[in-house]
Amino acid sequence: MNGRYSREITVAAALGLLLVALAVFAPNFFELQPLLSRFTSQMPALVAAIGITLVIITRQIDISLGAQFSMCAVVAGLVAAAGMPLGVAILAAVGTGIAMGAFNGILVAWLGLPSIVVTLATMVTWNEMLRLWQQGRLLPLPDGIQWFGLSQAGGQGLVIGIAVVLLLAAAWAMRHLAAGRHVYATGTDAEAARLAGIDPKRVTLGVFVLMGGLAGLAAVLNLVQSPQVQPNSGDGLELKVIAAAVVGGVAINGGRGNLWGVLLGLLLLTNVNPALTHFKMEPYWERAIQGLVILLAVVADGMKRSKKSTA
Amino acid sequence: MSTCCRYGVDETSTLLNAVMTAAKPSLKSLLARHEVVLLIVIALEILLFQSLGRRFLDGTNVSNIFRHSVEIGLLALAMTPVILTGGIDLSVGSMMGLCAVCFGIFVNEAAMSPLLAALLAVGIGTLGGGLNALLIARFQLPPLIVTLGTFSLFRGLAEALTKGSKSYSGFPDSFLALGNSDIAGVPAQIWIFLLVALGIWLLVHRMTIGRSFRAIGYSPEGARYAGIPVRRNLGLAYILAGAIAGLAAVILVARLGEARANAGIGYELLAITAVVLGGTSIFGGSGSVGGTLLGYLAVAVLNNGLSRITAYQLFDQPISSVARELSGMLTGLLLLLALAVTPLAKALAARRTKT
Numbered sequence: 001m002n003g004r005y006s007r008e009i010t011v012a013a014a015l016g017l018l019l020v021a022l023a024v025f026a027p028n029f030f031e032l033q034p035l036l037s038r039f040t041s042q043m044p045a046l047v048a049a050i051g052i053t054l055v056i057i058t059r060q061i062d063i064s065l066g067a068q069f070s071m072c073a074v075v076a077g078l079v080a081a082a083g084m085p086l087g088v089a090i091l092a093a094v095g096t097g098i099a100m101g102a103f104n105g106i107l108v109a110w111l112g113l114p115s116i117v118v119t120l121a122t123m124v125t126w127n128e129m130l131r132l133w134q135q136g137r138l139l140p141l142p143d144g145i146q147w148f149g150l151s152q153a154g155g156q157g158l159v160i161g162i163a164v165v166l167l168l169a170a171a172w173a174m175r176h177l178a179a180g181r182h183v184y185a186t187g188t189d190a191e192a193a194r195l196a197g198i199d200p201k202r203v204t205l206g207v208f209v210l211m212g213g214l215a216g217l218a219a220v221l222n223l224v225q226s227p228q229v230q231p232n233s234g235d236g237l238e239l240k241v242i243a244a245a246v247v248g249g250v251a252i253n254g255g256r257g258n259l260w261g262v263l264l265g266l267l268l269l270t271n272v273n274p275a276l277t278h279f280k281m282e283p284y285w286e287r288a289i290q291g292l293v294i295l296l297a298v299v300a301d302g303m304k305r306s307k308k309s310t311a
Numbered sequence: 312m313s314t315c316c317r318y319g320v321d322e323t324s325t326l327l328n329a330v331m332t333a334a335k336p337s338l339k340s341l342l343a344r345h346e347v348v349l350l351i352v353i354a355l356e357i358l359l360f361q362s363l364g365r366r367f368l369d370g371t372n373v374s375n376i377f378r379h380s381v382e383i384g385l386l387a388l389a390m391t392p393v394i395l396t397g398g399i400d401l402s403v404g405s406m407m408g409l410c411a412v413c414f415g416i417f418v419n420e421a422a423m424s425p426l427l428a429a430l431l432a433v434g435i436g437t438l439g440g441g442l443n444a445l446l447i448a449r450f451q452l453p454p455l456i457v458t459l460g461t462f463s464l465f466r467g468l469a470e471a472l473t474k475g476s477k478s479y480s481g482f483p484d485s486f487l488a489l490g491n492s493d494i495a496g497v498p499a500q501i502w503i504f505l506l507v508a509l510g511i512w513l514l515v516h517r518m519t520i521g522r523s524f525r526a527i528g529y530s531p532e533g534a535r536y537a538g539i540p541v542r543r544n545l546g547l548a549y550i551l552a553g554a555i556a557g558l559a560a561v562i563l564v565a566r567l568g569e570a571r572a573n574a575g576i577g578y579e580l581l582a583i584t585a586v587v588l589g590g591t592s593i594f595g596g597s598g599s600v601g602g603t604l605l606g607y608l609a610v611a612v613l614n615n616g617l618s619r620i621t622a623y624q625l626f627d628q629p630i631s632s633v634a635r636e637l638s639g640m641l642t643g644l645l646l647l648l649a650l651a652v653t654p655l656a657k658a659l660a661a662r663r664t665k666t
Contacts, residue, residue: 290463
């Protein structure tokens with residue numbers, strides 16, 4: 001299992017094992033309607049995970065994505081509540097996300113500041129701004145927003161469809177477009193990329209902007225699934241998707257990783273909690289398990305690297 | 312080895328700076344000193360809050376400024392060696408949550424004396440710091456992602472132990488006095504803080520191990536060739552951070568009279584802000600404990616001062632009742648500003664020489 005896709009195979013095997021265990025011990029896990037709802041509710045995280053994967057491959061990190069998600073959801077909710085059509089609300093959410101992503105990107109790419117501290121600061125700034133502004137109010141949405149005004153099945157189909165199309169497009173672009181290869185090149189060695197004619201600053205700014213836009217879109221995909229907007233809907237999302245990316249084989253040192261691994265990582269992580277409840281374990285362990293999984297993935301990654309360097 | 316560290320590059324440059332400052336004590340060179348700028352910022356904050364706020368410089372409020380923020384000061388002290396080595400520890404706030412919950416369990420369910428429980432809580436902090444140290448120093452993994460993982464793990468364990476909502480109270484008065492009484496006119500916990508500050512200052516500025524933190528942050532490879540035990544000293548910085556986080560948790564519980572899983576949420580940001588405001592480079596290699604103390608003072612005064620402003624409103628609420636959110640937001644922006652100043656000044660200077 002030392003091949004190129006060893007991590008993907010390991011994660012797929014773990015996911016398979018988890019699903020088989022569920023099939024044997026808790027077959028009602030696989031009832032169609034709850035399964036579909038669960039899957040749909042994981043789509044926003046998948047869209048955000050696409051963004052963070054690009055950011056991490058560029059050798060950066062963005063822990064403000066959860067705050068961006070919350071902010072975009074509230075902006076979209078307010079626009080929709082003001083009677084604007086859904087399309088305008090979607091544009092507002094994505095635009096807000098792009099603006100916040102550009103703010104991170106400018107500080108990181110142009111001023112050369114470390115992304116972990118920049119995004120830690122913007123995370124707190126957006127979250128507190130939101131709390132100051134909304135004071136924890138639930139924002140009711142007008143009719144015609146939930147499930148895009150379609151039937152529930154239609155809406156679920158559309159949410160899953162959008163996320164899957166985005167995943168396919170991003171995976172294709174990362175492999176076949178010059179822009180996608182530039183992301184890998186910048187993350188592997190920014191100086192070498194610059195000598196090869198790539199502008200690493202522009203690539204870095206680009207991935208942060210894209211991250212913001214995807215956080216906005218993810219917020220919309222989450223918003224249409226309920227009749228109201230929670231003011232803190234993105235809390236903790238950053239850890240979930242960073243864990244998914246790291247588990248899925250994206251190297252935290254940049255330059256390596258692919259979206260299929262991330263998809264598997266996300267499915268594995270998001271099914272741990274339902275599995276815990278099905279096995280009558282306490283759901284309070286979710287965060288601890290998430291942290292443990294991040295640490296295990298990083299240790300596995302480090303051991304692989306040191307083996308390679310001594311060989 | 313000792314000669315190389317005693318008269319390292321940064322010592323020489325400090326000496327050079329001192330000589331130059333002494334030779335030409337102009338306003339410009341004075342302003343270039345980070346501590347001076349910070350003192351001006353703090354003075355402006357005090358002036359602002361004294362004129363807008365209610366009884367800001369009142370004796371009890373001044374001691375409250377310190378009483379209510381001493382945990383952040385402790386974390387900032389703990390974070391200074393870590394950032395000097397070029398690392399970061401995002402897990403200290405979560406570590407406080409875990410230590411606070413463990414302390415509550417030890418006293419309430421295991422019927423231990425608060426002193427023994429406090430020692431054990433600090434021990435748990437040391438162990439947690441040891442886990443960070445093991446992964447970062449021994450396995451050479453990036454501190455950012457390791458401490459992001461333990462950030463989640465420690466808070467998660469605290470939540471699991473309390474099933475998400477349980478809190479522990481009913482501590483004896485003798486223990487609560489640690490958080491709420493005065494000794495010689497100064498809040499009791501401030502004495503502990505001063506002791507820790509002195510210890511960290513001695514470590515960082517007067518001991519070989521502490522001086523190696525900056526060498527490691529400046530160049531780990533160079534430090535290794537100079538004979539510094541890089542892994543051991545790097546690990547020590549994280550272990551120390553965990554232990555101090557445990558101590559901060561005990562002090563927080565003593566002040567609030569309650570131990571919950573959410574103790575210390577977001578404190579890592581405040582601590583990092585204090586350190587960076589204090590002039591320690593986020594890339595490691597340079598900085599001082601004195602700077603951190605001033606940075607902490609700036610953050611603490613901002614936090615407290617906003618809560619004294621009752622006469623002005625924001626979003627139809629008196630500023631004092633949204634002080635927590637407002638100061639969180641301003642702290643984030645302050646951190647960004649503090650980080651951006653140096654590269655912005657450099658970029659401007661480069662542009663000026665070009666034209």
